[in-house]
Amino acid sequence: MKKTLTRWAADIWYKDHFLGVWLSLFGFLFSDAVKFRRFLYRLGVLKSYTLPVPVIVVGNITVGGTGKTPLVIWLARFLKDSGFNPGIISRGYGGQAQSWPQPVTADSDANQVGDEALLIATQTGCPMAVGPLRVEAAKMLLSQADCNVILSDDGLQHYALNRTIEIAVIDGERRFGNGHCLPAGPLREPIERLQRVDFVIVNGEKYEDHEFSMQLVGQTLVNVVTGEQKPLPEFNAVECHALAGIGNPERFFKQLEVAGLICATHSFPDHYSFQRHDIDFGDNKPVLMTEKDAVKCTEFAGLQHWYLPVKAVPDTVFSEQLLNLLKRKV
Template sequence: MKKTLARWAQDIWYKDHFIGVWLCPLGFLFCDAVRFRKLLYRLGVLKKQTVPVPVIVVGNITVGGTGKTPFVVWLASLLKEAGYKPGIISRGYGGLAESWPQRVDENSNAELVGDEALLLVRQTACPVAVGPVRADAANLLLAQTDCNVIVSDDGLQHYALARDIEIAVIDGERRFGNGYCLPAGPLREPIDRLQSVDFRIVNGAEKEDEEYSMQLIGDRAINLATGQQKSLEDFSTVECHALAGIGNPERFFNLLATAGISCATRSFPDHYKFERHDIAFNDDKPVLMTEKDAVKCTAFAGSQHWYVPVKAVLEQGFSERLLNLLKAKNNG
């Protein structure tokens, strides 16, 4: 049922704009509610919490995946190379822990802390904490580690946490769909929200004015059961299955197609809780999946299951501009 509703919503937002027009009044109400909530924070009616280190927020204004997680991994690496000690906080979406905030390590259960948090800690080797109140997660890291900058993953709409730098990641292929707010369209906030962020990153397409380009690259696959690595080119001579439970599954399937891999594809809702039968097929063909999905499938994966890690590559010059702004915020 959830899978069907997700696909229906995607069709309305990105393909069948006619139905979106009929839902416009609800979208306008949503936009008004978002603007009013933001005004309450600006006036101090709703209080923002601050932490004693710089906070960099990475997020988007649309529902679904835009490439935030690979960007956060890239950002954490950049900060470490520049001499910072970053800590990462996130909502822990889908996590079922009984208490919050939660520290995350490489052995954490994705069902408790969320798939993205587990992926982040494994890829960055940074301290990670999750919880619905981001300031609590940040303070947990500050109390238990020596981190001196906080990166808030998917925190653009979490105004309860004060921030020093805002970075919005945009899906370059789908952009903003029909341009309407929920439920008529995919927008969490009106498009003009982007005018107030410090940087706009466009994933996978040509950038527009005042935007920076990002590409996701992946050229190898890793076996979930054995850890064996293969070039993606090795799969171009055989038929494969491909599955994805991310915000934009087509991006992953297109990556495989670009590598010359022929796949029967299967899409699942973002943050889908995979079970054994979801990744089982009545043949011996290789099954390719994203790394985000793999963290939830390792326990019951077999030798035919492979995941494809991707890496973000940012345009030249962006790193310097970001680090200069962070330095200015620190000195200010």
């Protein structure tokens, strides 16, 4: 049911603009509610908390994946290389822990802390905490680790936490869909919200002069069970299955297609909780997935299961401007 609703919504937001127009009244109501909530924070009716260290929020204004997680991983490594001690917070979406906040390490359970959080902690080695209340997650982090800057994975709309720098990530292919707010379109906030962020990063080719481009690069498949690595082109001569439970599965499928692979594709909702039968297609064909999906399949994957790690490669001008801005605000 969730898979069907997700596809139906995506069709309205990115393809059937006519039906989106009919729903636009609800989008205007949602937009007004969002603006009023932000206004209450500016008045101080709703309280915001300021941490004793700078906070960099990486988020988006649309529903679904835009490439935030690879960018957060890149940012954490970049900040460490620049002499900072970053800590990372996130909501822990999909996690089913009984209490929050929760610390996250490479040994954490994705079912408890969320797939993206586990991937980030594993890839960066940075101290990390997750919880619906990001202020509490940040406080836990600062009490347990020597962090002098906090990275917030998502949370652009989480105004209870004041931020030093805001980075918005855009899907370069789908952009803003029909341009309407939820439920008529994919927007969490009106497009003009981007005028107030410090940086706009486009996952793909940029459209506007003020935007910075970012590419997701990955050419080596890794076996989920053994860790064996093979170049992507080695799979060109065989038929494969490709599955993805991410915000925009078509991006992953297209990446495989461009590399010359022939795949039967299987889409799942973002943050889908995979079971053994979801990744078993009754044959011995290779099954390719994203790294985010792989962290949830390690316990029941077989030798035919492979994942494709990707890394973010943002515009070098962005890294220079970010570092200069952060140093001015520290």
